[in-house]
Amino acid sequence: MSDYILNLLNEKYELFNQPDFIPNDPVSIPHQFTRKQDIEIMGFIAATLAWGQRKTIINKCNELVKLMDGAPFDFIRNHQDTDLKRFLTFKHRTFNHIDTLYFIEFFKDFYARHESLEEAFTKGLTGESDNIRTSLENFQHIFFGLEDYPARTRKHIATPARNSSCKRINMFLRWMVRKDNKGVDFGIWQKISPAQLVCPCDVHVERVGRKLGLITRPKTDWQMAAELTENLKQFDPTDPVKYDFALFGLGVEGYM
Template sequence: MNKKELKSFLDEKVEQYNQPGFIPNDPVCIPHEFTKKQDIEIAGFMAAVFAWGQRKTIINKSREFLHLMGNEPHQFVLNYSEEDLKPFLNFKHRTFNSTDALYFLHFFRWFYERHDSLEEAYTKGLSEDASMDARLTHFFELFFSLPDHPIRTYKHIPNPSRKSACKRVNMFLRWMVRQDDKGVDFGIWHTIKPNQLICPCDLHVDRVARKLGLIKRKQTDWQTAIELTENLRKLDPTDPVKYDFALFGLGVEEKF
């Protein structure tokens, strides 16, 4: 396909998958169970952190974690007692365990006592045109700035400097930042612009993008995600990450 044909093909697939029917079977359904901004942020962040493996398991584990928070995550992190934390000692999802859970809750309390929105963790102290690399590194450093943070928890917060493609956090940022009238992404953050986002590069997206010639790099890491996004910007400079819907849908639903 030439560029014009590729754009037409992918635009059609975006329209097909960027619609409410996409929500129930995807981890994005988790933040959609909430209406308060801070609840959407916390629920979305946890669903993205848990986004390893089968989508059904990710959704179930996310709901289990939020149930332990009384399904009021913002109020919970601001007001939990030591007694309230005990159920989290038995929580586990793949390599995410109770040590990780308790630190995440500790960070959320510390952060929301000082800030209104999690967006500030990706923007405060940075220029409006800061690169996503800089934003994710800034968040990583902020997240682990509290005393006695567990080193083992590093693996759950992707960081470009650690050669990660940062798929999960890029997915979370897509949910929070992208703005359209389709009802899937929330668009509740406004400092970061859609054209600054980096495409989540998971197994399915990676495979389809390579078939379509959007990725040439052999390995899959942060530079691969940058390469993919730069090629998607050639198709839509203002909203390149909308094509995540097309690539993911082609890979998962159509086995392209």
């Protein structure tokens, strides 16, 4: 890997990993909160809904925050069945009220038994794990562990077992796990190492990654995301997905 690519990625990482990145990105949704569980819940929902125009994504997430009375964790724990009627008209692209209500049901059940959503992502993960593949596969089983889950909702929770690149979940995990002093990522989870994260591969990241020779696999799948991450580890083995900022920024701002 050339010094040119390393210098370019480091320069753009510093440029885009700044607080002024937050307002126009879905990460702005969990940044509305300070309680850990609120950050987890709305971070996960914002990442799940993160396809399409960023402005629309943010507006839809804010709609859900309002439907949960501005306090997601309190709503999850304390709502009555009659409170759920307000979600019947919610829709974002193919994500509809059926999916929304199952997400609420899952969170209510999970937080009744666990303090943090991190526990759902650490099953099967050890310090020797190269990346979080097994964790993501296990998370999907945990998420759909409730009886009579809606089959249609499965398409919204990606898994490497179906060879998905898992872009949205990888983005969520970057938000929760990465630790720096830039103010964008939260770094509130301790049991997953930043070195185990896999780079979220949206269209911008993939396009720039290919142009820089960091991706050779032709198909957008888990192996492609893992390939990109392994190449990024040559620049920073302890925090490879920090370069998501650089790749995304280079793409969305039209640098390449």
